[in-house]
Amino acid sequence: MDKIFVAIVEDEAEIRNGVAEYINASEDFVCSGCYKNGEDAFREIPKRHVDVVLMDIQMPKMDGIECIRRLKEGNRDLHIMMLTVFEDEEKIFESLKAGADGYLLKTTQPDKLLEAIRELHNGGSPMSGSIARKVIGTFQTLPKPKDETEDLSSREREILSYCAKGYMYKEIAEALSISIETVRTHIHHIYEKLHVRSRSEAIIKYLKR
Amino acid sequence: MDKIFVAIVEDEAEIRNGVAEYINASEDFVCSGCYKNGEDAFREIPKRHVDVVLMDIQMPKMDGIECIRRLKEGNRDLHIMMLTVFEDEEKIFESLKAGADGYLLKTTQPDKLLEAIRELHNGGSPMSGSIARKVIGTFQTLPKPKDETEDLSSREREILSYCAKGYMYKEIAEALSISIETVRTHIHHIYEKLHVRSRSEAIIKYLKR
DNA sequence: TAAAAAATACAACGAAAGTTGTATTGTCCT
DNA sequence: AGGACAATACAACTTTCGTTGTATTTTTTA
Numbered sequence: 001m002d003k004i005f006v007a008i009v010e011d012e013a014e015i016r017n018g019v020a021e022y023i024n025a026s027e028d029f030v031c032s033g034c035y036k037n038g039e040d041a042f043r044e045i046p047k048r049h050v051d052v053v054l055m056d057i058q059m060p061k062m063d064g065i066e067c068i069r070r071l072k073e074g075n076r077d078l079h080i081m082m083l084t085v086f087e088d089e090e091k092i093f094e095s096l097k098a099g100a101d102g103y104l105l106k107t108t109q110p111d112k113l114l115e116a117i118r119e120l121h122n123g124g125s126p127m128s129g130s131i132a133r134k135v136i137g138t139f140q141t142l143p144k145p146k147d148e149t150e151d152l153s154s155r156e157r158e159i160l161s162y163c164a165k166g167y168m169y170k171e172i173a174e175a176l177s178i179s180i181e182t183v184r185t186h187i188h189h190i191y192e193k194l195h196v197r198s199r200s201e202a203i204i205k206y207l208k209r
Numbered sequence: 210m211d212k213i214f215v216a217i218v219e220d221e222a223e224i225r226n227g228v229a230e231y232i233n234a235s236e237d238f239v240c241s242g243c244y245k246n247g248e249d250a251f252r253e254i255p256k257r258h259v260d261v262v263l264m265d266i267q268m269p270k271m272d273g274i275e276c277i278r279r280l281k282e283g284n285r286d287l288h289i290m291m292l293t294v295f296e297d298e299e300k301i302f303e304s305l306k307a308g309a310d311g312y313l314l315k316t317t318q319p320d321k322l323l324e325a326i327r328e329l330h331n332g333g334s335p336m337s338g339s340i341a342r343k344v345i346g347t348f349q350t351l352p353k354p355k356d357e358t359e360d361l362s363s364r365e366r367e368i369l370s371y372c373a374k375g376y377m378y379k380e381i382a383e384a385l386s387i388s389i390e391t392v393r394t395h396i397h398h399i400y401e402k403l404h405v406r407s408r409s410e411a412i413i414k415y416l417k418r
Numbered sequence: 419t420a421a422a423a424a425a426t427a428c429a430a431c432g433a434a435a436g437t438t439g440t441a442t443t444g445t446c447c448t
Numbered sequence: 449a450g451g452a453c454a455a456t457a458c459a460a461c462t463t464t465c466g467t468t469g470t471a472t473t474t475t476t477t478a
Binding site: 153154155156178179181182185189198 | 453454455464
């Protein structure tokens with residue numbers, strides 16, 4: 001069986017070499033390159049055979065998040081996993097948005113790291129426990145303000161949706177083949193039901209619902 | 210060390226008993242209850258000592274997603290993990306929104322299941338590889354139309370943010386202690402940069418960026 | 419340092435939006 | 449059958465918004 005080629009991007013030589021050594025000592029992985037900043041990594045990785053990248057965040061010249069963005073732009077299929085000490089939401093979500101496929105903390109045990117690389121290569125997305133919990137937490141937007149647009153009639157909702165596309169009264173009237181005065185009336189009713197007093201506020205409620 | 214109390218909610222007796230047996234055979238877990246539908250689970254679990262719930266989705270009377278919603282409403286701290294055959298995004302995200310803390314497929318190996326329960330209990334969020342990848346994928350909103358609000362000056366962005374709160378010119382002028390005419394000028398500049406021609410369109414761009 | 423961009427301000431005019439009130443028709447629920 | 453609501457329409461009037469043009473002071477950048 002072919003070995004999995006792993007690249008390491010990490011500015012601290014000690015960690016970099018430690019991880020590389022551990023990877024090379026394993027059966028099914030081989031370290032195909034070590035880079036000490038995002039710039040070197042971005043220049044070299046596309047030229048080589050790399051299956052998986054382990055990426056630090058804080059590095060000189062180019063940080064890991066920007067490096068991911070650029071690497072992914074060139075090759076969507078490259079599997080990249082963060083390996084960092086940061087566990088604040090900002091860094092996590094910026095990384096994921098940039099295209100990271102996994103996110104491990106540096107406190108991860110070496111054997112768990114190898115297992116994670118394997119999972120990453122198989123299309124999974126390994127995350128440290130606390131990271132996964134934060135990611136899942138973003139879906140639990142519990143107490144969202146009741147959607148007042150529920151109270152609108154279907155015609156009113158239709159008209160509101162035109163407002164939310166930037167249509168003027170006149171344009172809505174044309175689109176629906178009704179008079180501008182009728183549009184006015186509908187919109188007035190919409191304002192009452194949504195408890196707002198302008199098109200802006202109505203659009204805001206509509207888009208945020 | 211105290212054992213971790215695990216409840217199982219699953220309509221198929223074979224699976225239910227199999228998992229219960231496996232859990233009871235382990236060192237640090239004990240099955241504290243088996244329920245064959247969401248209704249029974251919702252009625253009984255709050256009365257008992259339960260640390261972790263393993264929850265199926267498709268069940269008679271009350272499905273697992275609704276059951277999670279209700280259990281979590283009563284007790285935010287209860288750790289619930291889906292254990293299901295479904296891996297479509299709809300079911301996954303509905304579960305997470307309802308409050309699931311983990312999501313495993315039934316194909317998970319028994320030893321991995323036990324490890325996942327342990328991780329869940331420790332505040333992690335174990336997910337099967339393909340699930341985690343889908344979850345992470347939602348953050349990678351790839352080809353989003355370039356954020357034109359980037360081109361705005363900080364003052365302009367500030368004013369736009371007031372528009373997006375529903376403020377009128379007069380109110381913005383007051384809030385920033387500048388004249389209404391200056392607000393007008395700024396907003397006109399904003400429209401030029403965003404290539405829009407009304408407050409509505411500007412707000413739409415701002416909220417969708 | 420010279421040019422460009424940002425922040426500020428005033429003003430006048432026309433266009434769009436918002437308010438208030440009235441009215442007709444059809445549907446749905448009680 | 450009567451009442452409530454939705455959809456439609458018209459109109460007069462007020463307020464807010466958007467356009468155009470000019471101008472001064474900083475700040476930034478080439």
